[in-house]
Amino acid sequence: MIKTEIGQTTPDRITVRGHDLANELIGQIDFVDMILLVTIGRRCEGNEKDMLNAIMVTVTDHGLTPSALAARLTYLGAPEAPQAAVAAGLLGAGSVFLGAMQDAAVMLREAGRDLTEDSSDEEVAKTAREFAAARRAARAPLYGLGHNIHVDGDPRIPVLRAVSERNGYFGRYWRLLLALDETSSTVYSRRLPANTAGAVGAMVLSMDLPLHLARGLALVGRCAGLLGHLIEDEQAPIGQELWDLVLRQDERNKLPGDPR
Numbered sequence: 151m152i153k154t155e156i157g158q159t160t161p162d163r164i165t166v167r168g169h170d171l172a173n174e175l176i177g178q179i180d181f182v183d184m185i186l187l188v189t190i191g192r193r194c195e196g197n198e199k200d201m202l203n204a205i206m207v208t209v210t211d212h213g214l215t216p217s218a219l220a221a222r223l224t225y226l227g228a229p230e231a232p233q234a235a236v237a238a239g240l241l242g243a244g245s246v247f248l249g250a251m252q253d254a255a256v257m258l259r260e261a262g263r264d265l266t267e268d269s270s271d272e273e274v275a276k277t278a279r280e281f282a283a284a285r286r287a288a289r290a291p292l293y294g295l296g297h298n299i300h301v302d303g304d305p306r307i308p309v310l311r312a313v314s315e316r317n318g319y320f321g322r323y324w325r326l327l328l329a330l331d332e333t334s335s336t337v338y339s340r341r342l343p344a345n346t347a348g349a350v351g352a353m354v355l356s357m358d359l360p361l362h363l364a365r366g367l368a369l370v371g372r373c374a375g376l377l378g379h380l381i382e383d384e385q386a387p388i389g390q391e392l393w394d395l396v397l398r399q400d401e402r403n404k405l406p407g408d409p410r
């Protein structure tokens with residue numbers, strides 16, 4: 151039997167996780183509750199909603215990132231297919247940009263396997279030093295650390311930390327992430343500041359949610375951001391200008407009207 155436990159439908163009724171969509175969900179729960187309902191089969195509990203809302207707001211947009219550029223260039227070629235442009239913007243959400251939340255969660259769980267919530271700062275710092283040195287030796291990236299723009303610190307980190315603290319989710323994984331940041335300049339050629347991927351990874355781990363939600367929430371949130379870029383592109387398209395800019399920066403390309 152081909153089936154799903156997520157939703158069922160009849161001619162006059164749709165159920166989602168056993169709830170009547172029309173009579174129990176629409177107009178009665180919000181999108182963050184619905185995300186958890188379809189992904190893990192229950193609505194938010196305790197302080198989860200505040201955490202998840204903060205994650206969704208954080209990942210929605212970051213300006214002309216690789217994901218936004220991919221979406222707007224795809225939209226240049228296929229204005230009839232906004233879904234393709236959004237999909238193009240999500241395809242690059244991988245272990246380097248945007249999707250690294252999941253890689254960071256997996257790495258922090260591995261690095262913190264011998265730590266507990268009661269581990270001392272010294273134990274956390276020692277774990278971070280040894281783990282960073284081992285990653286360096288293996289030439290393996292420290293997921294959740296480093297940034298090509300926010301080289302002196304990701305402005306989103308202090309507020310995501312504060313959200314986690316006020317909701318009781320500032321635990322060993324957050325402490326380990328910050329300890330890795332702290333020790334990075336002694337292991338690498340420069341400081342690798344904790345970044346949003348690391349913070350979201352630590353938050354999803356601390357809430358004991360499935361790690362797929364780390365990258366998954368980034369995909370859901372960025373969908374809205376990419377939609378914003380497409381709507382803006384309707385009024386102020388940038389795709390052609392981007393293409394021309396790239397061509398012109400190589401003098402072997404000449405565009406109509408360019409000086410010979």
Ligand SMILES: CC(C)(COP(=O)(O)OP(=O)(O)OC[C@H]1O[C@@H](n2cnc3c(N)ncnc32)[C@H](O)[C@@H]1OP(=O)(O)O)[C@@H](O)C(=O)NCCC(=O)NCCSC(=O)C[C@@](O)(CC(=O)O)C(=O)O
Nearest residue numbers: 212215246247248250291292293294295296297298345347
């Ligand atoms: C993010 C970036 C590529 C930046 O690189 P950079 O360009 O600054 O540095 P590079 O020139 O590559 O490296 C110079 C030297 O440092 C070494 N090095 C650098 N980082 C290192 C590291 N973590 N572990 C070990 N070594 C490292 C490297 O090996 C080299 O060593 P060497 O060859 O010996 O000189 C890099 O950190 C990285 O891969 N991080 C891990 C993946 C990660 O966490 N991604 C999340 C980024 S946040 C995000 O996704 C949200 C978003 O950005 C996206 C969006 O919105 O769409 C947003 O903001 O929302």
